[in-house]
Amino acid sequence: MKIVDVKAWALSVPVEHGITFGIGKVLRRDTVVVRVETESGIVGYGESHHGRAASSVADIVNNLLRYFVVGMDASDVMGVWARIYEMQLRSHGMGAGTSIAMSGIDQALWDIRGKAVGWPLYKLLGGSRRRVPAYAGGVSLGWSEPDALCEEVGAALALGYKAVKLRGGDAPRRDIQRVEAVRKAFGDDLVIMVDANTAYSLADALAVLPAFEALNVEWLEEPFAPHDHRSYAQADRSRIPLAAGENHYTRFEFHRLIEDAHVRILQPDLSKAGGITEVLRIAALGSAWKLPLCPHTATTGINMAVTIHVLAAVENAGWFEGDISTPNPFRDQLVSTPYVVAKDGTVSPLDRPGIGVEVDEDFIRAHPFIEGPAYAPGPARMVR
Structure with missing residues (x-):
């Protein structure tokens, strides 16, 4: 159950007829998919929210959090969570961005645990x-x-x-x-x-x-x-x-x-x-x-x-x-x-x-992140 790889993909799909609501009109949908693999070949998947900065969220996973996680036991979800908290959330880290990025890792670890024992989550x-x-x-x-x-x-x-x-x-x-x-x-x-x-x-x-x-x-x-x-x-x-x-x-x-x-x-x-x-x-x-x-x-x-x-x-x-x-x-x-x-x-x-x-994963490779705004914002409002 040793973790040997952690990878995140930022994805986008265009929206032709997006709805309009409080943050503006939706132009496209973004997300981040996280993949965690163990030494024995068990693969788990999770989702991190795009946070309106999907490529940045994926970058936090790929170029920061993975180095805290690789080598740990995939069944030790509490330990992995605590490690990320200690290294990134507790001091000098990007709080919300880290919380979003680690969410996909955590989901993938629970996916692995369920697959390892043959139980649904x-x-x-x-x-x-x-x-x-x-x-x-x-x-x-x-x-x-x-x-x-x-x-x-x-x-x-x-x-x-x-x-x-x-x-x-x-x-x-x-x-x-x-x-x-x-x-x-x-x-x-x-x-x-x-x-x-x-x-x-x-x-x-x-x-x-x-x-x-x-x-x-x-x-x-x-x-x-x-x-x-x-x-x-x-x-x-x-x-x-x-x-x-x-x-x-x-x-x-x-x-x-x-x-x-x-x-x-x-x-x-x-x-x-x-x-x-x-x-x-x-x-x-x-x-x-x-x-x-x-x-x-x-x-x-x-x-x-x-x-x-x-x-x-x-x-x-x-x-x-x-x-x-x-x-x-x-x-x-x-x-x-x-x-x-x-x-x-x-x-x-x-x-x-x-x-x-x-x-x-073929779908993942076919839908890379699209640069540019995901929303057409409404009129700017003062803080109320």
């Missing part, structure tokens, strides 16, 4: 092949006109989903109109979440929350920047819970988020927050406060499959974020099918050893 983590409720999310359901948005929601429901996440962060009036249109079109049984992608001011959030409460919105996600603790505190005055976490890194940042007690839905991303090892720790912290874990999912089927395994193994599991982006070659071509939505709107973890997806 959920079983290795102490879970069962249980059903997990899923909502239609991903890079989708953006700032469309209400009629067009309702058509998109209808297509998502046809896939089996019973819940959807709409994009907020536009003008409060238009955000409310979109939620009203979807609620009117699909009735009270549809579960609706709203994600503002950090684009609201405090005044915006206070304007939409009463309307969202009347429309029975499940949660308001990331109304503010992750470091804006004061606004989260001042906006926490509705029965609509605030959700956050996809832009928080490691349990050390979640520690304050949990203790402040204004965010009631925890959303770490397994390709950003430090991998499986660290998200299990975050889940345990949250469980002590009775907070549900509803992870943000990233770009490829690797992260999606990993997320379901983890949700099947923690006691405070919440919703799985399904990806309905069309097309998404990182979900449909890079890997074998990562999950299937059942008729009741749930998903279950894969039952093959490790993460359970097969990775096509």
Whole structure:
């Protein structure tokens, strides 16, 4: 189980009809795939989030972290995590960049552990092949006109989903109109979440929350920047819970988020927050406060499959974020099918050893990173 090689690839695929939401219009999709190989020939794969700097994330893996990891025991995931923390996270390192890069390594190590013993990841983590409720999310359901948005929601429901996440962060009036249109079109049984992608001011959030409460919105996600603790505190005055976490890194940042007690839905991303090892720790912290874990999912089927395994193994599991982006070659071509939505709107973890997806390295070689901006940004805004 000695690690003999660690390699990361930065990948891109163009997007012809990208959605528009709080950070601008999507022009292409990026990701980073990490491959770890052992002396005995077992290969594990993981995903690191692109961080809007995919080539830089891959460079952190290839030209820094691999030198801490090669030669270690692949089964010693805690030891590898601690080594990277000691050498890079604790002092003089790039915190968020390192957390993102190490997430892919950590996923790959857990993939290797599962393959070595012949167990699927959920079983290795102490879970069962249980059903997990899923909502239609991903890079989708953006700032469309209400009629067009309702058509998109209808297509998502046809896939089996019973819940959807709409994009907020536009003008409060238009955000409310979109939620009203979807609620009117699909009735009270549809579960609706709203994600503002950090684009609201405090005044915006206070304007939409009463309307969202009347429309029975499940949660308001990331109304503010992750470091804006004061606004989260001042906006926490509705029965609509605030959700956050996809832009928080490691349990050390979640520690304050949990203790402040204004965010009631925890959303770490397994390709950003430090991998499986660290998200299990975050889940345990949250469980002590009775907070549900509803992870943000990233770009490829690797992260999606990993997320379901983890949700099947923690006691405070919440919703799985399904990806309905069309097309998404990182979900449909890079890997074998990562999950299937059942008729009741749930998903279950894969039952093959490790993460359970097969990775096509020919696809990887055919989709190198594309230089240039991945988003067409909207108008610049002052810090609010």
